[in-house]
Amino acid sequence: MKNWKIIGLLFLIVLSGCSTKTADTLEEDYTKIGILLSDTGLGDGSFNDSAFRGLEKARDELGILFTYEEAPDGNFEQALEILVKQENDLVIGLGFTAQEPLEAVAKQYPEQEFVLIDSVSALENITSITFKxxxxxxxxxxxxxxxxxxxxxxxxxxxxxxxxxxxxxxxxxxxxxxxxxxxxxxxxxxxxxxxxxxxxxxxxxxxxxxxxxxxxxxxxxxxxxxxxxxxxxxxxxxxxxxxxxxxxxxxxxxxKNIDVAVYDIIKELVEKGSISESAYEFGLADGGVGLAPIxxxxxxxxxxxxxxxxxxxxxxxxxxxxxxx
CATH class of the missing domain: 3.40.50.2300 (Response regulator)
Incomplete structure (x- = not known):
């Protein structure tokens, strides 16, 4: 009976080790996205919440992992560095007020891929998304x-x-x-x-x-x-x-369909392994903007x-x- 208990215990230890390794491996297989929300953060019923819906859709349909940071103290650079150090495949800065800190961090991490929403950057590792x-x-x-x-x-x-x-x-x-x-x-x-x-x-x-x-x-x-x-x-x-x-x-x-833009840019990254363009502009003709029901x-x-x-x-x-x- 003792022998069977020992064998069972060894089996659980081995199984536990395999499970841990599998979880680590699975996490490595996911595309990881980090986003810095704009000044007002989640719950604004507008800009940030729309971007968050795009992330949730990408998680549900594309199987990505995402995390977000808010900077109510105004320290955008610190929040962006946190997202970079989490080894996200893509770091998104939301809002034109994020441009200066995003560019400062992008210069420190030239191998990191960034997206700036609502303004245009000339840096090579930043993709810009704007709307009409x-x-x-x-x-x-x-x-x-x-x-x-x-x-x-x-x-x-x-x-x-x-x-x-x-x-x-x-x-x-x-x-x-x-x-x-x-x-x-x-x-x-x-x-x-x-x-x-x-x-x-x-x-x-x-x-x-x-x-x-x-x-x-x-x-x-x-x-x-x-x-x-x-x-x-x-x-x-x-x-x-x-x-x-x-x-x-x-x-x-x-x-202003930020949710669509966020989802589409993540989809391109997931499917192609990279983002092809340096800048995107979305208007009425391509569904980037429009009106809610009257x-x-x-x-x-x-x-x-x-x-x-x-x-x-x-x-x-x-x-x-x-x-x-």
Missing amino acids: EHEGSFLVGLVAAMVSDTKTFGFIGGVDAPLIHKFEVGFQEGVNYILPDATLLSEYAGDFGNASLGKSIAEKQIAEGAGFIYPAAGFTGVGSIQAAQDKQILSAGVDSDQFFVAEKAVVTSML RVKSLTSEQKALYDEAVEKIKSGEIVVSTTK
């Missing part, structure tokens, strides 16, 4: 002009930067496509993470006559959307479908036809939406 936010914002403006009872509109930007200008300019041109004499009230919060500030800016614009608010301001924008509902005017969401934020106010949202208000058949026509003209290049003020 101005095209999607044009459609928001178009719809806003069709459904609003006033000719005054509000735009709230997170920070006064070229990327956010694309949202503002696109929105204004979309409004003016329908209402050439419309007024746009524009203000930049200087913060992507302050909902109460977004609320106060929106309330000020509403007091000045704005009947529709469009924020491109992350969590700050959530406050402005909620203010629109409180004051019984209309609004649009941004980056993700934000209808749930204020279901009586959000007519539509400008979808709710709260309905378009007439004539308005719907005009909307569809504008979409096709943007895709074909007949309508060229500006990118700068």
